[in-house]
Structure formats: structure tokens, C-alpha cells
Amino acid sequence: MRSVNPIPGNPWPHDMVIRVQDSPWALYELLWLREAHGLQPAGDDLPPLLARTPSPASTSPDAATRARWESAWTRLWRAASAHAGREQDHEGHARLIAMKPGDPGRTELLHHIIGPTWRDEFGDEAFDDPSYTQRERSTPEERAAARPRTLADNPEHRDLEALIPAWRAGLTTIVTIPCRGEHTRRIGDNALLTTAATRADSAAYRRALASFV
Structure with a gap:
């Protein structure tokens, strides 16, 4: 989604x-x-429940x-969310492949x-469980089915008027999670975390993007 020079008639910067x-x-x-094991972590900014409730874990x-799990969950959620919002380290990927x-240093990298x-x-x-295996198998198909079929249906093109001010304010990355309802959190200087449901709904997504400005 980038060109060297402006394209006449294209509203995308x-x-x-x-x-x-x-x-x-x-x-x-x-x-x-969190859901398969019925954990109740503490925190006032935690994500909503999954849109598709997983089966309970077998153990x-x-x-x-x-x-211990409940105590660690919120800390790990915040750390993993922040990392998901960071810019991709293309140089690091290239070094890892080589x-x-x-x-030495491969594990650290x-x-x-x-x-x-x-x-x-x-x-x-904890992940050696039929509930997780079932979830892991179905997720790629669900994600593919949810992707827009045309450019006009793409949320970033659909709500371009709201996206441009957020981008000018520093937004470069949008992280989506398959959870219920409207939920948006800033996860760093350049990223927003939002539910897939929020991104799919124009009014909700515009509110999410406006929260970054």
C-alpha cells in the first residue's frame, strides 16, 4: 500500500x-x-471474551x-500485545534465516x-489439549473467511477518512483479535489493538481510529 509518487485520483496517501x-x-x-481453563485474571483493560467460545480444557x-496462571496472565497479555504492535524486524528475520x-545467539534472536x-x-x-488443537485447526479458515473480498470492503479503504488522521498521528500497525464486541486499546506509540468485530463495523472502527489521534 505504498507508491513512490502520488497517484492522481487515488485518495490513499x-x-x-x-x-x-x-x-x-x-x-x-x-x-x-483464559477461557478453556476458566481463568479470572485481574485488570481493568483486558480484552473481551472470544467470539467463538472454546471447549473446556480436558484437564x-x-x-x-x-x-500462578491468573497472576501471570495479565502481565503476559500486556507484554505480548505490546510486542505484536511493534514494527517488524526484517533485518532480524534475515539474520535468523541465515x-x-x-x-550462538540464535535462541536470543x-x-x-x-x-x-x-x-x-x-x-x-497447557496447549497439549484437544480444545486447543481444535481451535488451532479452525482459526486459519475463520480468518480467511472474514477477509474482505473486494478492495472497497477492506476496512482501511472503507474508513480511509478516519484512517488518514490516525496515520498522521503515528499509527502504522493494527492488531486484531477474535473477541466479542467493541474493544480498542493503544499498544505503543504506533499501534492499536482492536477486536475483529470493531474493525468489521464502520462506525466502531472510526471510533477506534479516532482514539489514536
């Missing part, structure tokens, strides 16, 4: 680039975990583990690119 991150897996994992943590397994995750702190065990 030729130098405006907006990245839409609709596959933040670290956030999806946290959202699944439940003991009381002490649940308390590295061989076992190269991989962590820098992926960002903080639940697995870093608690391991993979």
Missing part, C-alpha cells in the same frame, strides 16, 4: 503504509487459555497452579522476533 496483524499467535494462545490445573541450528509468550514461562503442556 502514496506514502502511507498500514500493517494489519490478524494472526498474533501469542495473543490467541493467551485468549484460548484443570490445581489451585496453586491456577493462582543462521544454522546451534549458532528468535525470542526477540517472537516476543514474550506463555510457553516461555510455563512451557507447552
Whole structure:
């Protein structure tokens, strides 16, 4: 979404680039975990529930583990959200591809690119569950089905009048999560986190973009 020179008749600013991150897996994992395990993390700015409620996890943590999980969830959500909103590190990706397994610094670079995750702190065990497997398989199809079929249906083109002032105020990245209702949070100097439902509704999306200005 960028050109070197202005294009006559095109209302999209030729130098405006907006990245839409609709596959933040670290956030999806946290959202699944919260609902599948019935966690009740504390916080006044947490995201709403998933639009499609996952099946309950087949096993439940003991009381002490649940308390640790609930205590860590909000902190990890905020850290993972902030990372999802950062500019992509293309140079880091190129260095990672050039590295061989076992190269010094590879693990550190991989962590820098992926960002903080639940697995870093608690391991993979919670995700070895039929509920998560079912969710993981269905998510790509749901995301593909939700994508606009024409340029005119694209939310950024549909609501260009609201997007341009937000971009001029510094917005470069929009992170979407598959949660219910209208919800928008600023996650850094250049990014907004919003629900897919907010982005799909013109009036709600315009309010979200206006909140950045």
C-alpha cells in the first residue's frame, strides 16, 4: 500500500503504509487459555471474551497452579500485545534465516522476533489439549473467511477518512483479535489493538481510529 509518487485520483496517501496483524499467535494462545481453563485474571483493560467460545480444557490445573496462571496472565497479555504492535524486524528475520541450528545467539534472536509468550514461562503442556488443537485447526479458515473480498470492503479503504488522521498521528500497525464486541486499546506509540468485530463495523472502527489521534 505504498507508491513512490502520488497517484492522481487515488485518495490513499502514496506514502502511507498500514500493517494489519490478524494472526498474533501469542495473543490467541493467551485468549484460548483464559477461557478453556476458566481463568479470572485481574485488570481493568483486558480484552473481551472470544467470539467463538472454546471447549473446556480436558484437564484443570490445581489451585496453586491456577493462582500462578491468573497472576501471570495479565502481565503476559500486556507484554505480548505490546510486542505484536511493534514494527517488524526484517533485518532480524534475515539474520535468523541465515543462521544454522546451534549458532550462538540464535535462541536470543528468535525470542526477540517472537516476543514474550506463555510457553516461555510455563512451557507447552497447557496447549497439549484437544480444545486447543481444535481451535488451532479452525482459526486459519475463520480468518480467511472474514477477509474482505473486494478492495472497497477492506476496512482501511472503507474508513480511509478516519484512517488518514490516525496515520498522521503515528499509527502504522493494527492488531486484531477474535473477541466479542467493541474493544480498542493503544499498544505503543504506533499501534492499536482492536477486536475483529470493531474493525468489521464502520462506525466502531472510526471510533477506534479516532482514539489514536
